[in-house]
Amino acid sequence: MPLKAITVLLVEDHTIVREGLRALLKLETGIQIVGEAENGRQAVALTRKLRPAVVVMDVAMPLLNGMEATRQILAAHPKTKILILSAHSDDAYVERALALGASGYLVKQTSAHILGEAIRKVWLGMRFFSPTISRRLDHEQLQERGKAEGKKDPARLTPREMEVLQLIAEGKANKQTAVELHISIKTVEKHRQSMMNKLDIHDTAGLTRHAIAVGIIESSVQGTIAPPADSPRR
Template sequence: MQKTTVLLADDHTVLRQGLRALLAAEPDMEVVGEADNGRQAVQLVQKFLPDVVVMDIAMPLLNGLEATRQITREVPSTRVIMLSSYSDDEYVEQLTDAGAIGYLLKQTAATDLLKAIREAKQGNAYFSPAISRRMLDHYRQAFMSGQPIRKAGESLTSRECEVLQLIAEGKTNKQIAAELCISIKTVEKHRQQVMNRLNIHDIAGLTRYAIAKGLIESKPALGPA
């Protein structure tokens, strides 16, 4: 039997271990690698060419949205399933636009993941049942009312999204330039374009935007010692 090869991408080690244990019990599945950030996920996909990637959205250095865009562009034979705590329609729309073939809520991943992986291997989309119902209702209402199904959103390029995430993570222009292998002048140009496109002109605002979009996770406030 030819096994379905799977790459796990999540910055939470305990979650990756749990997913690996779940998949290890299936005779038709094999975990070929693990990544704890989106950039590493892209590199490992290029190395191992897995059938399916199980990807978190909020990861350091490169979030799951941009990692998905790069994977589906560079290794189109690999299918991407997103794992997320967010069930908002906007997240689902952004990720399916980026090329994800499945979208699962972390709360129900243990129940749905195996079926999602098998469907993805066959090229079929799979969504958590709650999301599927809401998507169907949304499309039905849009069709009945004659409204456009897709919402017009902010149109950042892939590179601008990478720069936005690194800004929100507190990286300096010099650090961003080193991470993306571009010049500091190019970073400054991207930073200004991001601010202009979003009409947000301070770092705190960009950070709030990135958290709201699920590109990075908000850090819990520290209480008194």
């Protein structure tokens, strides 16, 4: 047990789940919750401000998903440990998380005791996975497949393109995306065209399908939105 408390940032878009995690972790000795975020963008900002030792990161979140937030956090703060806590346990999600540098991956059915153990293990520099994931795939296999996954989409999109892609897939118009990212509408349009060229996709619906396929948003999110008013007509 470390003499100094392990500082933790909780990142989860559902308030009731986040509150539950906070209550459970408060019972764990040697773990201190220093902040909470409800989307990936807040997570990036709070990590920069609070410098937590461990970030417990959800995957499917609005504005900026957990995978892209993990990429941005580790690029700026490589010593931070990221522990993914997600409803998704598909191999592709686990592999992508590892490719981005996450230290562990838990499914949300995990018990509070295992969550506390996982936080301590990743803080010590070890990897940690839910028992269901560990039984299915050994760590070496995950690492090798994760490296290969990192060479595929969506890694060839720039971080800014990834942010624009998520907002487009969530149904944001160019103007809304520009406001969210503090860039011009013209810049959003350039990113949109660049993504279409790279991915050989020619409409907003195709970009949305791609975002779902690579886990940037969930299909349930896409199903509740209407196409942006300023999306290209083909």
